[in-house]
Amino acid sequence: MAGTLYLVATPIGNLGDISVRALETLRAVAFIACEDTRHSRVLLDHFGIGGKDLVSLPAFAEGQRAGRILDRIAGGEDCALITDAGSPAISDPGERLVAEALERDLTVVPVPGATALISALSASGLPTGRFHFLGFLPRKGPERRAMLEEVAALSATLVLYESPRRLGETLQDLLEAWGERRGCVARELTKLHEEFVRGSLTELSARYATEEARGEVVVMVEGRTGERRWSEDELRRALEEGLARGEKLKPLSTELARRAGWSGQDVYRLGLSLKR
Known part of the structure; x- marks a missing residue:
């Protein structure tokens, strides 16, 4: 029977934020995949979790190492994935590992906790x-x-x-x-x-x-708060009026971008085309 891949969230700073379930899972699994084994060992030692098989899974090598980890899970071992801080697979290693685990019909279980x-x-x-x-x-x-x-x-x-x-x-x-x-x-x-x-x-x-x-x-x-996105003709007229008043293009572009729902760079480029 295949094992399970647990995605265990760890504290993002305050060690008191780790959950009881996270600690129970880390103690129970056969091995732990870590973004950095040295960093993770400090966390595990703090909570008295010793003797675990720690496997390195840094982001740059996730594609190369995921297969070996999944082979062990498929063979019946439970694995916990932890990163240096926060929830695995969220701007951290794990996305590739989870995708490949699901392709192999392995069970993936999140153990939620802190995320920045x-x-x-x-x-x-x-x-x-x-x-x-x-x-x-x-x-x-x-x-x-x-x-x-x-x-x-x-x-x-x-x-x-x-x-x-x-x-x-x-x-x-x-x-x-x-x-x-x-x-x-x-x-x-x-x-x-x-x-x-x-x-x-x-x-x-x-x-x-x-x-x-x-x-x-x-x-x-904050997201865009304007009523609607201006058309290019409306934006062009506003730029022409502002430049005619002697306003400088860069601050004018920033202000019109806020009001018009355009990116500042697009407004600036349009303004440059009007000045040629």
Whole structure:
């Protein structure tokens, strides 16, 4: 009889957030697949879970190592998958492993717990009825621009993860792509120095242009709030009127993007074509 793959959520900072069920599962399984065995061993030692067979499953090698893990499960062993923090397969290793497990008709069971995006969103002050999770944005280039433009017209709150080193640059990109909106930056969730910084994208971008955030970061931005998306003719007229008044194209584009439901980059490009 085949075993079961358990997806066990682990704390994102505060070890007190681990569930009783998570601990019971980690103690009961035959082996544990870990994003980083060294990191996971510290967690397991803290809770007195020793003598376990730990198998490394980093994101960069998930495709190569998933098969061997699934072979063991198919052979009757139960396995728990844990990542360094939070819920497996959510911007962490596990997506490929789960997909291949299901292709092989193996049982996959989630053991829920902490996840940064839900913790951050619940306390952000932004609408929570609908949200769209972007994970980590592509770092640069056309793929990054395409993703930002793809979601620019959504009315759902937008949530993404970001490196503290790239936070300032990303907030500026969000402002240019989506126009002025309310936002929230959450960092060090559940830890001693947990912090929520709320404000407009202009305010947040200015702050983190000079201040480097520390710790893991979640960025949340309200969805588009305009009544409807302007037509290109309406946008063109507004640009022509603003430029005729002597307004500079970049701030004008940002403001019109917010009102028109267009991405800031598209508005800016249209404005450039009018100035030629």
